[in-house]
Amino acid sequence: MPTLETTFAGIKCLNPFWLASAPPTNCGEQIMRAFDAGWGGAVWKTIGAPVTNVSSRYSSIDWSNQRMMGFNNIELISDRPTEVNLREIAEVKKRYPKHVVIASLMVESKRETWHDIVQRVEDAGADGLELNFGCPHGMSERGMGSAVGQVPEYCEEITGWVKEKARTPVVVKLTPNISDIRMPARAAKRGGADALSAINTINSITSIDLETLQPRPNVDGKSSHGGYCGPAVKPIALNMVQQVMSDPLAALPMSGIGGIGSWQDAAEFILLGSGTVQVCTAAMHYGYRIVEDMSDGLLAWMRRKGYETIDDFRGLSLPNVREWKNLNLNFRVVAEIHADKCIGCQLCYTACWDGAHQCIHLDRADGGMQTLVKGTDPRYEHGEPNPHGMPTPAMVLAKSAMVITTTPIPKLDMSSVASGEGTPLHRVPRVDEDECVGCNLCSLVCPVPECITMERRDTGLPPETWEQRVAKREAAESVAATGNPNL
Amino acid sequence: MSTSTGFFEKAPGSPEIAERFADLHPPLTPVAAMIEANRCLYCFDAPCMAACPTHIDVPKFIKKIASDNLEGSARTILDANILGASCSRACPVEVLCEGSCVLNHHNSRPIEIGRLQRFAMDALHASGAPLPFEPGKDTGKRVALIGAGPASLACAAELRRRGIQADLFDARALPGGLNTYGIAEYKLPLVESLREIDMLTQLGVDFHFNTVIDARALDDLEARYDAVFLGVGLGAIRKLGIAGEERAGVTNALDMIAEYKSGTMTSVPARVAVIGAGNTAIDAAIAAVRLGATEVTMIYRRGPESMSAFTFEYEHAKQEGVRFLWHVVPSELIGEESITSLRLAPNLGPPAHRSENACEVAVDLLVLAIGQGTHTEFLDGGKVELERGRIVVSRATGQTSNAKYFAGGDCANGGREVVDAVADGKRAGIGIANYLEVAHANA
Numbered sequence: 001m002p003t004l005e006t007t008f009a010g011i012k013c014l015n016p017f018w019l020a021s022a023p024p025t026n027c028g029e030q031i032m033r034a035f036d037a038g039w040g041g042a043v044w045k046t047i048g049a050p051v052t053n054v055s056s057r058y059s060s061i062d063w064s065n066q067r068m069m070g071f072n073n074i075e076l077i078s079d080r081p082t083e084v085n086l087r088e089i090a091e092v093k094k095r096y097p098k099h100v101v102i103a104s105l106m107v108e109s110k111r112e113t114w115h116d117i118v119q120r121v122e123d124a125g126a127d128g129l130e131l132n133f134g135c136p137h138g139m140s141e142r143g144m145g146s147a148v149g150q151v152p153e154y155c156e157e158i159t160g161w162v163k164e165k166a167r168t169p170v171v172v173k174l175t176p177n178i179s180d181i182r183m184p185a186r187a188a189k190r191g192g193a194d195a196l197s198a199i200n201t202i203n204s205i206t207s208i209d210l211e212t213l214q215p216r217p218n219v220d221g222k223s224s225h226g227g228y229c230g231p232a233v234k235p236i237a238l239n240m241v242q243q244v245m246s247d248p249l250a251a252l253p254m255s256g257i258g259g260i261g262s263w264q265d266a267a268e269f270i271l272l273g274s275g276t277v278q279v280c281t282a283a284m285h286y287g288y289r290i291v292e293d294m295s296d297g298l299l300a301w302m303r304r305k306g307y308e309t310i311d312d313f314r315g316l317s318l319p320n321v322r323e324w325k326n327l328n329l330n331f332r333v334v335a336e337i338h339a340d341k342c343i344g345c346q347l348c349y350t351a352c353w354d355g356a357h358q359c360i361h362l363d364r365a366d367g368g369m370q371t372l373v374k375g376t377d378p379r380y381e382h383g384e385p386n387p388h389g390m391p392t393p394a395m396v397l398a399k400s401a402m403v404i405t406t407t408p409i410p411k412l413d414m415s416s417v418a419s420g421e422g423t424p425l426h427r428v429p430r431v432d433e434d435e436c437v438g439c440n441l442c443s444l445v446c447p448v449p450e451c452i453t454m455e456r457r458d459t460g461l462p463p464e465t466w467e468q469r470v471a472k473r474e475a476a477e478s479v480a481a482t483g484n485p486n487l
Numbered sequence: 488m489s490t491s492t493g494f495f496e497k498a499p500g501s502p503e504i505a506e507r508f509a510d511l512h513p514p515l516t517p518v519a520a521m522i523e524a525n526r527c528l529y530c531f532d533a534p535c536m537a538a539c540p541t542h543i544d545v546p547k548f549i550k551k552i553a554s555d556n557l558e559g560s561a562r563t564i565l566d567a568n569i570l571g572a573s574c575s576r577a578c579p580v581e582v583l584c585e586g587s588c589v590l591n592h593h594n595s596r597p598i599e600i601g602r603l604q605r606f607a608m609d610a611l612h613a614s615g616a617p618l619p620f621e622p623g624k625d626t627g628k629r630v631a632l633i634g635a636g637p638a639s640l641a642c643a644a645e646l647r648r649r650g651i652q653a654d655l656f657d658a659r660a661l662p663g664g665l666n667t668y669g670i671a672e673y674k675l676p677l678v679e680s681l682r683e684i685d686m687l688t689q690l691g692v693d694f695h696f697n698t699v700i701d702a703r704a705l706d707d708l709e710a711r712y713d714a715v716f717l718g719v720g721l722g723a724i725r726k727l728g729i730a731g732e733e734r735a736g737v738t739n740a741l742d743m744i745a746e747y748k749s750g751t752m753t754s755v756p757a758r759v760a761v762i763g764a765g766n767t768a769i770d771a772a773i774a775a776v777r778l779g780a781t782e783v784t785m786i787y788r789r790g791p792e793s794m795s796a797f798t799f800e801y802e803h804a805k806q807e808g809v810r811f812l813w814h815v816v817p818s819e820l821i822g823e824e825s826i827t828s829l830r831l832a833p834n835l836g837p838p839a840h841r842s843e844n845a846c847e848v849a850v851d852l853l854v855l856a857i858g859q860g861t862h863t864e865f866l867d868g869g870k871v872e873l874e875r876g877r878i879v880v881s882r883a884t885g886q887t888s889n890a891k892y893f894a895g896g897d898c899a900n901g902g903r904e905v906v907d908a909v910a911d912g913k914r915a916g917i918g919i920a921n922y923l924e925v926a927h928a929n930a
Contacts, residue, residue: 343593346530347529347530393531396532401542404540404882405537406910407578407583407906410794410795423592
């Protein structure tokens with residue numbers, strides 16, 4: 001039976017699911033309810049000199065029928081007295097000794113101040129420390145948060161101060177608001193950090209109210225850039241986690257953060273090297289209860305894949321992320337439309353014509369399936385040019401507009417109504433394989449699972465990367481230049 | 488030009504009818520419309536658009552609902568179908584746009600195109616905004632349109648947008664033809680038809696009501712106008728051809744529907760029988776239920792597999808409690824001053840059914856719905872080519888055998904839906920404009 005129990009930077013965890021430092025971890029009462037719901041750990045809402053927050057604080061963007069695809073906040077760190085937070089940390093640890101409580105910290109950039117806060121939260125019973133070098137709004141204007149995270153030297157220095165004092169593992173939380181996240185990550189590592197967490201929120205303005213022309217969230221008619229998170233940022237976060245974890249000078253135990261809301265999201269972060277994952281937006285959206293399926297689903301997947309522990313699959317996808325120059329140029333896939341699954345929406349057709357390579361056509365009913373169209377793709381040897389010679393989308397629409405349609409009269413011409421039957425052949429697009437570059441676009445826009453698949457085609461060529469090709473060319477050129485084949 | 492607006496205010500009707508004939512498909516709330524609009528896949532060259540006789544760009548207007556551009560959504564609908572509000576309610580969407588939605592092939596409910604279309608049109612009406620089109624620059628050309636039903640209205644709109652004067656002549660006191668008087672009230676209330684026509688008249692059309700055009704009047708119009716559009720619809724419902732059809736207690740479906748929609752009929756007696764099994768027959772039968780009949784029977788000479796009503800209409804009738812008698816024909820109307828019962832004789836059908844079906848049904852009101860005849864007598868004499876009373880037209884242009892005459896709607900297509908009449912009228916309007924430009928160039 002697989003287990004979710006794991007150890008992160010020396011900290012024993014019941015499971016890898018932590019609540020990120022944010023409103024869901026504002027107080028002890030919340031965190032204890034979260035632990036009851038199944039969360040393995042919680043990073044306390046950042047402790048520091050108490051702040052005054054504004055009203056309102058959050059904004060979001062919706063996508064189609066889905067709320068909060070992206071979420072934004074301008075809330076600062078904890079606005080509660082430090083003593084209250086410390087007292088509650090102690091209480092939570094007393095009641096939930098097996099659950100992980102990490103104290104997120106942010107104080108002014110003075111050695112003594114950092115020493116003092118580290119001492120106090122560790123005395124309260126925190127299992128580890130997370131240094132908030134990432135908060136992009138408000139605190140950064142006061143020289144804290146991302147103002148530290150954006151300067152590798154500050155990162156290194158403050159991490160060093162904390163390490164002088166800390167008895168528990170030190171996690172440095174990185175900001176994505178920087179051109180190369182590896183730089184602050186390396187600095188943290190140099191400063192002695194035991195672990196990293198990434199990413200913090202991304203600078204954002206989510207929307208403007210088109211009636212008032214005021215941005216959101218609205219604070220007395222004004223707003224300020226906030227920190228962006230939620231499902232929309234996951235790809236950005238995955239990339240940054242990979243960048244850090246593939247860099248020997250930066251890699252440390254990683255707590256992955258950014259748009260995680262499901263067990264699949266968690267598995268992806270772990271496959272790119274994360275040892276634990278942190279969640280905020282999804283819990284703010286749906287409540288602590290989401291962790292049940294995250295655990296349940298991840299365990300089921302581990303069982304299917306034969307993994308016993310988190311470490312069994314942690315980082316397994318890292319070797320599969322390469323620089324572009326190391327990808328095989330002789331690998332080829334083409335789109336295949338499975339007519340039996342096609343519902344005839346023709347989104348692949350319009351996407352291919354306007355957004356890709358004009359190689360999907362609407363001529364199946366005209367015998368287009370049988371017609372071999374010679375291609376120009378250099379990987380194919382037909383050699384003959386094909387200036388498409390196919391109707392453009394505008395021509396297709398113009399033809400449809402001319403068709404005269406009438407309401408079918410039952411029992412007279414209802415047979416022309418395709419009810420319950422399959423998609424009519426003329427609605428099913430056809431891929432011109434010779435012209436298809438294998439970009440995936442059609443398969444991405446297709447609303448039907450498995451309807452458009454990308455099928456491998458043997459090019460008959462051995463694998464060759466750009467790097468190899470350039471090297472070969474250079475070698476050939478030097479041979480040509482010197483005339484000496486032995487050089 | 489026109490001062491004929493304000494039909495909405497003149498609408499007859501009764502609150503009692505409004506209550507009994509509440510919307511069969513209630514309007515979508517803004518939230519529900521947004522969710523439904525976002526479900527649309529936005530197909531390319533969408534099958535729903537192809538299935539619509541007026542080729543409304545359905546994905547486009549739905550996308551505009553999703554983007555909260557309701558004004559643009561309504562304009563998209565009206566640009567293709569000037570009676571977009573009526574059609575959103577009256578269309579048999581099950582066999583048109585919604586029936587062709589690709590989601591039917593995706594183990595999913597089709598998009599509720601009809602209700603979304605109504606949502607966009609209701610929003611336009613509620614906004615009080617004018618019709619989003621201007622009449623074209625006056626060309627000096629004039630067209631007479633006989634009949635003011637959906638075909639003529641759609642034709643007139645095309646003409647006006649091209650700067651051609653449109654004069655409509657109708658035998659009734661209000662415009663809209665069957666769109667106003669003949670659609671089941673729970674689908675399209677009479678007042679909604681008039682509201683839409685009020686909007687159309689912003690293009691400047693002239694109505695001549697209570698005007699019957701006979702052969703002489705037609706000659707006069709032909710002389711005074713540059714072209715004539717015939718949108719006269721079909722004629723009266725056919726008779727049974729048995730004795731006693733004129734006595735009290737016998738009516739026909741179209742009169743009955745027009746009367747209750749106008750509020751002049753607010754109740755029916757307890758036992759109602761409807762002869763026929765088309766969509767109009769079903770409308771009449773359901774109306775009888777709503778008007779208080781306790782026993783409504785539909786009588787059809789063949790079996791359910793042969794009925795001309797749409798399947799969903801048949802199902803609706805059954806849900807309303809309508810009883811069906813198959814394979815029988817009326818053989819005798821019984822009753823002194825007023826009809827009291829109806830004797831039925833077996834008709835074609837499996838022998839097993841025949842003897843059982845021979846019976847007598849007690850009836851207080853008999854409603855005939857066995858199809859409409861034509862009323863193109865005024866065109867006799869070779870004015871335009873007719874085929875079994877129908878006006879023969881070129882489908883693409885609506886032009887008849889007489890170049891100056893165009894036709895569309897039921898009188899040309901034999902009797903289809905409002906949306907078919909609109910499509911006919913639209914094609915004819917464009918056809919007339921093309922014809923007149925040619926004539927002009929030749930002058």
